[in-house]
Amino acid sequence: MKLIELIGILFNPEKLEKLIRALGLDTDSEALLVYMREDLYITADIQIFEVEETEDELLFEKDGIKYIQLFPIDHIQNLIEFDLNMKNKRFSETQIAERLLEYRKHNA
Numbered sequence: 001m002k003l004i005e006l007i008g009i010l011f012n013p014e015k016l017e018k019l020i021r022a023l024g025l026d027t028d029s030e031a032l033l034v035y036m037r038e039d040l041y042i043t044a045d046i047q048i049f050e051v052e053e054t055e056d057e058l059l060f061e062k063d064g065i066k067y068i069q070l071f072p073i074d075h076i077q078n079l080i081e082f083d084l085n086m087k088n089k090r091f092s093e094t095q096i097a098e099r100l101l102e103y104r105k106h107n108a
Contacts, residue, residue: 003046003070003100006034007093010077019048026050034076035060035067040105042097048073070104079103 009015017027025032029050037045047067054060060067071079079100081087086096 001046003034003036003042003044003097004093006046006076007080007096007100010073010080011087016073023048026052031056031072031074033072034070036070038066038068040068040070040101042094042101046070070100076100 009019020027020032025048029052031051033049033051033054033056035047035049035054037047049060049062049067051072054067054069056069058069060069070076080096084096084099084103086099091099
């Protein structure tokens with residue numbers, strides 16, 4: 001999955017719950033964290049991990065694959081809605097993903 005795809009799911013509770021179940025993640029986890037495979041690029045594959053597995057590390061390795069934490073899911077939702085003020089403003093998923101990555105690289 002790519003970040004652009006996740007953006008389209010984040011504000012649809014049914015789709016987000018379906019994704020979390022499909023990934024076998026614990027909905028009771030303290031936090032679900034979005035990691036990008038290898039680097040913070042818009043085309044990078046993403047993976048969602050429970051905070052209990054990654055211990056909230058910014059850099060995480062699993063099965064020989066290096067991941068870089070983007071943000072927790074709830075933080076991404078808050079950024080889009082409040083800090084970046086992009087929710088329901090006719091921005092494309094690509095534009096939102098680009099702004100999130102820019103924010104992560106320069107402000108986080």
